[in-house]
Amino acid sequence: MVASGLLFLAVVMLARSRLIEPAPLDFQFRNIALIAGALLSFAVVSEFVNMLAGIVVMATIACYASDDFSIPRTATIAAALCVMAFAMKRLLGVQLPLY
């Protein structure tokens, strides 16, 4: 029922698109690819190595998405996030496979 409702809406949307003015689509692949890549590499590295390495890899890939990438700042951010992860494990009792 929901699927047929969606199909109906899709048909109406297609009909509407014939009537309205086309608008340009602003789509930048680089940043979303880097951010999604950062998340995926965090998951993969955490699964096969450990979460600390995952955090470092994630921070490095993610920082590359910003327009003012610098290695010292990336290293500082990664270190700060690792400390935060330790604090979450020790103080809040969140079960993180850090090492």
Added chain:
Amino acid sequence: MDHLEIINNLLFGFEHALSMHNLMFCAIGCVVGMLVGLLPGLGPLATISLLLPLTFSLPPTGALIMLAGIYYGAQYGDNVSAITMKIPHASSIVACIDGYQMTLKGKTGVALFSAAVSSFIGGTVAILVLAWLAPVLSNVALLFGPVEYCALVLFGFVCVSFVTTGSVLDGLAMCFVGVLLGQVGSDIETGGQRFTMDIVSLSDGIQLVSIALGCFGIAEITKNLDNKEHRSPFSGAIKLIPTWPEFKRIIPSALRGSIVGSALGIMPGGGPVIAQFAAYAVDKKLSKFKHEIGQGAIEGVAGQAAADEAASRTSFIPLMSLGIPENAVMALMMAAFIINGIQPGPQMITKHPELFWGLVASMWIGNCFLLLLNLPLVRIWLSVFKIKYSSLFPAILFFCCVGTYSINNNIHDIYTTATFGVFGYIFLRFKLDPAPLILGFILGPMLEENFRRAMLINRGSFAAFVTHPISAVLVSMVALFFAWQLISFFLDQRKQRAERAAAAAAPARVAETPAE
């Protein structure tokens, strides 16, 4: 419910809200809310999704007090960034108009004072409305059966779809996608697997946190990175205390805004954004200084701030009395209630009075905290803007990962979050708001359950939807809404075609005219 009973219940609520633990959770919620309200790219929706996994380990009342604090605290923070730096968040677009004009005139302090005091007034009025109306509405909710609940959910879908996306078609499509995603996993009646594609991690369904963090957190981060906006922090002088004539202008406008906000907060699809636009429009009509509005008038800041805050509190009424969230933040709050083992709805006030009244009382305590955070400490908050976004977003990403992982201690949930991050970004670029999707996802199982019950009770007949009075009213409102949308679309098309034809005819006439 008489006044004495309400006062008695509020005192009972204060007894709970003033315990050390709950005071601490309220303060944390307000501080975090204020922070996310100030910072661009991290709204209450993303923050509540981030903190949702943490509430597993907190006491229910404290967790909900904290999450509510984040929501209404963010409305206060929104105003500060809008007034000082013209940073428009979703719910502070109106504050940018007169608030920033006042900053340009060197009246930043008065604007901040007006916004904070009006928010306090709005919050206080809304709490009184909440304390009085929620129990009354709970009694009305007892008249609701499966048919009425189905109709109410559909009505909510239509309202939210229209309000969030501006197009009922796009919004409704997102709602239905949400409902479909909510069906992934075990069937609530038979226990059979649906849409799992034999993937084991999908057998328990898709995690709400993965969808919320993906669509709001990840997509928002990417959008901000795409925009590459650099803002310099506010460094002007702030003289907070207004003169007596200035102060006198705040009160009537704040009271008008409180009434408008309280009323619009209860409506399905309503909430702070519509409330502040409505309050601004009311002030433009009724204020003694209406000619100044738009050029930096106190009324332009006070009315909308009060409405904004009032609506954010009264939007809890439908959730806590009917069990129906009216916007995406309330849908996440509903998830937080359910995670903590509390079913919001007509039975909530009688079954968990300490939670309901404690939450209501904590809102007023939160109001006092926020007044303190906004007035004497506002300068400290403005230093938040010195943090570069390029340093902030990896931390948000880290919280997204850890938040997703900590729900089931399962790395595979992060893949789901990343997938919804990509979908969220695509939605964003197609100008499809993911808020109706979240609402559909949360209300989907409820809609399905009530629809099945309605069909069983009525032996498969749809006639009950038009023979039951409450349902008939709701269904006819949905039908009227669709008719209005259809007519206005074709009228718009006709107008645009006429304009295009006129524009095409104009150069032709010029060409026909002989040169002199």
